Amino acid sequence: MTAAEPIPNAARGLVVLGDNLEVLSGLPAESLDLIYIDPPFNTGKRQTLASIKTVRDEDGDRTGFKGQRYRTVKVGTSSYVDIHDDYLAFLEPRLAEMRRVLKSTGSLYFHIDYREVHYCKVLLDLIFGRDCFLNEVIWAYDYGARTNKKWPPKHDNILVYVRDPARYFFDAEAIERIPYMAPGLVGPDKADRGKLPTDTWWHTIVPTNGKERTGYPNQKPLGILRRALQGSCPEGGIVADFFAGSGTTGAAAYELGHRFLMVDNNPEAARVMAGRYAHFDGINYRGVNPSDSDVQTTLFAAG
Numbered sequence: 001m002t003a004a005e006p007i008p009n010a011a012r013g014l015v016v017l018g019d020n021l022e023v024l025s026g027l028p029a030e031s032l033d034l035i036y037i038d039p040p041f042n043t044g045k046r047q048t049l050a051s052i053k054t055v056r057d058e059d060g061d062r063t064g065f066k067g068q069r070y071r072t073v074k075v076g077t078s079s080y081v082d083i084h085d086d087y088l089a090f091l092e093p094r095l096a097e098m099r100r101v102l103k104s105t106g107s108l109y110f111h112i113d114y115r116e117v118h119y120c121k122v123l124l125d126l127i128f129g130r131d132c133f134l135n136e137v138i139w140a141y142d143y144g145a146r147t148n149k150k151w152p153p154k155h156d157n158i159l160v161y162v163r164d165p166a167r168y169f170f171d172a173e174a175i176e177r178i179p180y181m182a183p184g185l186v187g188p189d190k191a192d193r194g195k196l197p198t199d200t201w202w203h204t205i206v207p208t209n210g211k212e213r214t215g216y217p218n219q220k221p222l223g224i225l226r227r228a229l230q231g232s233c234p235e236g237g238i239v240a241d242f243f244a245g246s247g248t249t250g251a252a253a254y255e256l257g258h259r260f261l262m263v264d265n266n267p268e269a270a271r272v273m274a275g276r277y278a279h280f281d282g283i284n285y286r287g288v289n290p291s292d293s294d295v296q297t298t299l300f301a302a303g
């Protein structure tokens, strides 16, 4: 791997088992075309993270927003508000690093829960700049029970930021078009061609018994990733996911002819990815043994 290459030259993909902040800080600046992330919130892991805070300190152990140094401080067990503060403190140095490693033409897709999105939007505005906010994509689905105590929440938010609003890559022509709701109103030619999707994406969740299912919790649908990559990744570009989970982003990238970097700190995620990518050519692994994927191969077969 040369200083300017985030993944080995000949590789189609690289899977790394490790903490994303550590991996990010070792990557060359301006080397990625597209980053998609789908960080967890309020899981068991998150609660462990909830006891950590970063504070400004010139002698600190990490670099954060605008290159400032931060020190990691352990705090006691937290109330709800503390958990929330810590979530943003956890994200901040990572998002700052993601901005650093994006090319000037690059974009970040940040997938988040409707309860957290507003806080994360403000944080991203601070890190990227408000003028770099491109879209809020709403992924609307229709699955699971419906509460009758309020409007049943059936969407996720994906915030899209670009590194440079004057130079970012976006190719509307490459995006798979969708059928018109009333094709009779637009004439046969337009109806045949379909229309460009808007910022509201209707898409089913990964079906519980579908072929796509890996068994990894919170797996996102390939169709969502495919669409993001079609619009925002140039031909043969490098796509990264620093909260990779089951590696959906890598699967979409490979399918579309891009190269990818997948990072997760959970050995289970790394094993699922090794199983999912077993039939792909040119995938390298760091910190994970790709032949140790028996459990996931069984899951695939069962799916």
Ligand SMILES: C[S@@+](CC[C@H](N)C(=O)[O-])C[C@H]1O[C@@H](n2cnc3c(N)ncnc32)[C@H](O)[C@@H]1O
Binding pocket: 018, 019, 020, 021, 038, 039, 040, 045, 216, 217, 218, 219, 220, 221, 242, 243, 244, 245, 246, 247, 248, 249, 263, 264, 265, 266, 269
């Ligand atoms: C919601 S899941 C991602 C699911 C993924 N989008 C998919 O389609 O399968 C979030 C992932 O972030 C990982 N994660 C959490 N903290 C991390 C960290 N500090 N470094 C790397 N990965 C982390 C978790 O292990 C988990 O697999």
